[in-house]
Amino acid sequence: MEANLRSLILAAGKGTRMKSRKAKVLHEAAGRTLLEHVVRAARMVAGDVYIVVGYQAGKVKESVSQCRFIEQKEQLGTGHAATVARDSFTEYKGDLLVLPGDVTLIRPETLEAFVKFHRAGGYRASVLTADVQAPAGYGRIVRRNDNEIDSIVEHRDASPEILQINEINSGIYLFSAPVLFEALTKVQNRNAQGEYYITDVIGIMVNQGLPVAAWKAPDPAEITGINTRQELAAVDRVMRRRKCESLMSEGVTIVDPDSTFIDADVQIGMDSVIYPSVQIYGQSFIGDDAAIHSYTRISNSRLGARVTVLEGCVIADSVVGEDTSVGPFAHLRMGAVIGDRNKIGNFVEIKKSSLGDGTKAQHHAYLGDATIGKDVNIGAGVITCNFDGQQKHPTFIEDEAFIGTDSQLIAPVRIGKRAYVAAGSSITHDVPADALAIARGRQATKAGWAKVRKKKK
Ligand code: UD1
Ligand code: CA
Numbered sequence: 001m002e003a004n005l006r007s008l009i010l011a012a013g014k015g016t017r018m019k020s021r022k023a024k025v026l027h028e029a030a031g032r033t034l035l036e037h038v039v040r041a042a043r044m045v046a047g048d049v050y051i052v053v054g055y056q057a058g059k060v061k062e063s064v065s066q067c068r069f070i071e072q073k074e075q076l077g078t079g080h081a082a083t084v085a086r087d088s089f090t091e092y093k094g095d096l097l098v099l100p101g102d103v104t105l106i107r108p109e110t111l112e113a114f115v116k117f118h119r120a121g122g123y124r125a126s127v128l129t130a131d132v133q134a135p136a137g138y139g140r141i142v143r144r145n146d147n148e149i150d151s152i153v154e155h156r157d158a159s160p161e162i163l164q165i166n167e168i169n170s171g172i173y174l175f176s177a178p179v180l181f182e183a184l185t186k187v188q189n190r191n192a193q194g195e196y197y198i199t200d201v202i203g204i205m206v207n208q209g210l211p212v213a214a215w216k217a218p219d220p221a222e223i224t225g226i227n228t229r230q231e232l233a234a235v236d237r238v239m240r241r242r243k244c245e246s247l248m249s250e251g252v253t254i255v256d257p258d259s260t261f262i263d264a265d266v267q268i269g270m271d272s273v274i275y276p277s278v279q280i281y282g283q284s285f286i287g288d289d290a291a292i293h294s295y296t297r298i299s300n301s302r303l304g305a306r307v308t309v310l311e312g313c314v315i316a317d318s319v320v321g322e323d324t325s326v327g328p329f330a331h332l333r334m335g336a337v338i339g340d341r342n343k344i345g346n347f348v349e350i351k352k353s354s355l356g357d358g359t360k361a362q363h364h365a366y367l368g369d370a371t372i373g374k375d376v377n378i379g380a381g382v383i384t385c386n387f388d389g390q391q392k393h394p395t396f397i398e399d400e401a402f403i404g405t406d407s408q409l410i411a412p413v414r415i416g417k418r419a420y421v422a423a424g425s426s427i428t429h430d431v432p433a434d435a436l437a438i439a440r441g442r443q444a445t446k447a448g449w450a451k452v453r454k455k456k457k
Contacts, residue, residue, distance in 0.1 A: 002115050004094035006177075007046035010081045010198075011035055011101030012054025012072040017227045023056040025101040026063055027232055030239035031263025031281055034226060037104040037239075039064050044108035045115060046097045050088055052081045077195030078171075079187040086181045093178060095119075098198070100171040102226045104235050110222055111172075117215045118174040121147060124210040125179065125202060128172040130220035137227070138168035139199050141214050149214045150206055152199035156192035167216070169199060170223035179210065239264065247274075269305065287322065296327070304340065318350075321357065339374070353384075356399065368392070369411065373399035379423065381406040398433070 015024020025035035032040075035051070042049050043066075053060045054072040061069050072084045082098065089096070095118070097111065110128075118126040127149065129141050139152045140162050152169045153162050183201040191197065205212050217223050226232050243264055244257035252268045254260050256276035263281045268274070269288030279297040286292065287305035296313045303309070303320045310327035318332040321340035326332065329346045337354040338344060344355075345362035353367045356374035361367065363380035369392050370384045382403050384395040393411035397403065401415045404423030415421060416433035425439040 001047050002045055002112075005046040005097060005115065006048045006050065006089075006092065006094065007042040007097040007099065008082065008085055009035070009038055009042060009049065009051045009099050009101050010078055010171075011060060012052045012057075012075050012081050013101075014055040014075070015102070015227070018229060018232070023060055024226065026056065026059060027226075029104055029226075029232065029236040030243060031265060033063050034104045035060065035101045036064055037264075038099055038101055038106065039067060041106050041108045041111060042097060042099060045111040050085060051101070052085055054081075077189065077193070078198040079184060079196035079200060082180065082198050083184045083187075083196070086184070089177050089181065094176075096175045096177045096180060098173045098175065098180075100225060103170065103172060103223055104226060105222045105224055105238055106172065107222055110217055110219070113218075114172070114215055115174060118213070121213055122211065123174075123213040124176045125205055126174045126213045126215055127152065127202065128170040128217055128223065129167050129214045130170060130217045130223050131166050132168055132220050133166070135163075135166050135168045139171075140165040141167040141169060143167070143214065147213045147215075149202065149212055151203035154191065154193075154197060154199065167214075170217065171225060172223065173198070175201075179205065183208075293327070301332075367395075370395040370397065372397040373401070373417070375400045377402045379403055379405035379407065383408050385410045 011025045013024065018024050018027065026033050039049055049067045050070060051067050052070050052072050054075050057071055070085045070088055072081050114128050137155050139154045140158055141152060142150045144150050180201060183204045186204050187196050187200045189196050202212055221238060224231065224235060226235055240261055241257060243262045244254050244260055247268055248254055251270035253273040255274065259277045260274055261279040266280045266284045268286045271288055272286055272290040274292050275294045277294045278292050282300040284298050284301050286303045289305055290303060290307045292309045293311045295311050296309050298315045301315045301318045304322035306323045307320050308325040312329045313327040315332045317334055318336040320326060320338045321342065323340055324338055324342040326344045327346065330344050331349040334352045336350040339355055339357035339359060341358050342355055343360040343362055347364045348361050349366045351368040353370040353372065355372045358375040359372055361378035365378050365382045367384050368386040376397050385408050386392050386395065395409050395411045396414040398415060398417040400418045402420045404421050404425065406423055407421050407425045407427060410426060410428045413427055414430045416431055418434050419431045420436040421427055421431065422436065422438040425437060427437055427439055431437040
């Protein structure tokens with residue numbers, strides 16, 4: 001982190017071109033809001049982060065932590081946004097890193113290099129720029145020489161000659177704070193949009209004979225702003241690719257990065273393998289040597305080492321212990337907690353239930369609001385009947401119990417240690433430890449019945 005440096009993020013705009021009810025900076029890429037990405041990058045370089053908020057100010061403030069906020073009641077332009085921040089920096093004589101709220105791909109390393117350039121040259125203002133193929137819409141950089149510039153001209157105010165320039169303004173700047181606020185007092189809104197442009201301070205400073213520079217980003221993709229849903233998708237794609245690259249460089253195998261969606265905050269241990277078309281979202285953690293097979297979605301969940309998740313599972317807000325296997329086609333949700341060495345097989349749904357170590361539920365079961373001990377066997381088709389139409393009720397199954405195939409446990413109910421429930425039972429009363437409970441219609445077998453029936457026809 002650099003000394004004598006603060007950051008100011010301009011995020012008061014609505015983002016009209018998104019065609020959304022939601023402020024642009026609240027849209028997400030790789031599981032974080034656009035603003036959160038910018039805040040994280042800024043914080044790593046310039047400690048104190050100030051944010052100008054306006055449109056949906058309340059929600060924008062809630063979306064990030066440890067920032068200071070300045071309210072811009074009316075959005076009269078980027079220059080006006082910086083002006084309303086003035087009172088927060090009256091005593092401050094250091095540098096200010098100014099960023100728009102939507103430059104989601106900017107890397108801290110790039111900002112760091114930009115600060116070095118600015119400080120080494122002794123500039124009062126520096127603009128982060130890039131050469132791009134399609135400069136339409138961006139402000140253009142009018143250069144004086146290799147380092148210094150004369151002005152920034154907005155697309156809508158540019159002459160045909162200036163529109164030929166391919167070097168664009170990223171909207172990221174470094175300013176000496178007192179010089180910025182002084183220059184802002186001179187900015188006017190006589191332009192195509194009738195707005196106060198922060199970009200005009202560049203020309204104002206140059207006219208005062210102050211040294212103003214521009215520095216080209218090594219990777220132009222990093223400064224892409226997001227104005228439309230199309231650009232949002234493009235940025236999300238880059239973010240995802242970056243995440244896969246970083247996991248691979250830490251020893252995770254990702255078979256097909258192009259079809260893999262992993263959010264920025266996800267952690268995955270060494271030698272784990274992620275097969276094609278897997279989605280891992282939110283605050284998820286996967287241990288070492290795990291295998292996550294195709295068409296599985298994991299969100300906000302914690303999976304231990306050597307876990308295997310087979311094809312087509314949905315795991316949300318749940319915990320899975322070590323050496324456990326899940327799926328194919330299993331659904332764990334709402335705080336399911338699965339122990340070590342469990343086997344959760346196909347078409348098993350587990351909701352708000354805990355399973356002790358070594359327990360198995362291999363085929364077609366629904367376990368809801370259940371507390372299940374160790375080494376329990378849940379037969380095929382077992383159902384905890386947890387809902388009576390009005391309320392949810394708990395089921396308890398103690399260690400080493402055996403629940404026979406196709407049984408219904410009508411909650412609230414408790415099955416004691418080592419107890420057996422015979423296949424096909426509808427259990428309505430507690431079963432004590434070591435007992436066998438059979439609760440099904442008795443079989444009647446009528447010898448020769450079928451032959452008698454045929455004769456009657
Ligand atoms: C701005 C630059 C342009 C640059 C481009 C890079 C100006 C005049 N132009 O244009 O040179 O190439 O960014 O993406 O600055 N904002 C406020 N309050 C306002 C207006 C805007 O906080 O009153 C915020 C927005 O929320 C946004 C940022 O400032 O995060 C940039 O505003 P935007 O309208 O996107 O500017 P551009 O037209 O893209
Ligand atoms: Ca923009």
